[in-house]
Amino acid sequence: MDDPPEVTILLLGDAEVGKSTFLSRIIKGSPGDASKESINPLRDGDQPFELDIRFHDRPYRLKFYDTASPENWTLLDPNVVVLCYDISSRPSLVNIKNRWIKETHRAFGHRSDLPILLLGLKRDLRSKTDPNGTIHLEEAYRIAQETRCDKYMECSAMTGELLHVAFGDLCRTAAMTTTAKGGLSDGGCLVM
Template sequence: MADAPEVSILLLGDSDVGKSTFLSRISKGSDGHASTDAMKVLRDGDQPFVFEIKFYNRPYRFEFYDTASPQNWKMLSPKIIVLCYDISSRLSLINIQRFWSKEVKRTFSGAESSDGSDIPILLLGLKRDLRSETDLNGIIYPQEAYRIAQELRCDKYMECSAVTGELVREVFEDMCKSAAMSTTEKGGLSEGGCVVM
């Protein structure tokens, strides 16, 4: 797309929380209930994963970066950061609190988007399909994750399942809208604190 601003979106979180599966799902499309075998396999060497979309009657080129290795992302200049965790793994959410959010603050402290505001940070719960009533020990429910998102001063809390496609399109659109807003004078930060998608 001609004259489309390039907007970098950085997905961070532990290995195996579902970041690559999420990106594979959106590269395939979120309609239907296809198995993960039918999805295009995205590899780290293919990065950035590029999606060209039109929002607000303007074309955008969204470049998604997915990594669990701090050495790979500290040189990037993202417009938004998405902290990802596995809804069925309490440890992955604890690592968001104890490691990832601190690394983001340390790396991007004072970093600003093009309009001079702070970089929006979103919290994304993946593997929503694994939330079940039978295993209560490790499962994270939305109200707990939303509370943690507020404590971390995230702009939004979202969750989806890449395997079933549940809420994938909505999460993808919300991420892209936040990223598109980060290129405007208003910026991509939510007004009034953390919101739930």
């Protein structure tokens, strides 16, 4: 039996936006348990974080890299880039526009086939924080369109809200990168 196709997924964004918690919940967490204790921390030294999945009855090996430091990822050749921000932190979304999208284009601008996704994390904090600092869905989607991201997704790793939907969309994009069509969206950003 052949080895499953490997797909490299690079998560980028400011420190503390929730990238590691998202990955921990997906890779090690208990799917139905929303308690903080069910989220086992991942260690940076263990990267890439690997996960074998089946999608449309085909096996895939997903290799996740999680970093907030360009020195750690500019030598990678990812199949998918996921730009992550904290829904309760306006500066983290501003940095998507002012830093992360630019660095992504600088490092991978030669790749016209590279899907770039925008992922809002900590959705559970949207209603619990200062309304002036919280990013609402419409604004996030607009930023995703302006930065020419292929998809916009959001979730909460703590509560599990939309976690499986976001991960399913991420898997769908990852799987599509192994096909002739590729993982780019048709005609602009999709809200997932």
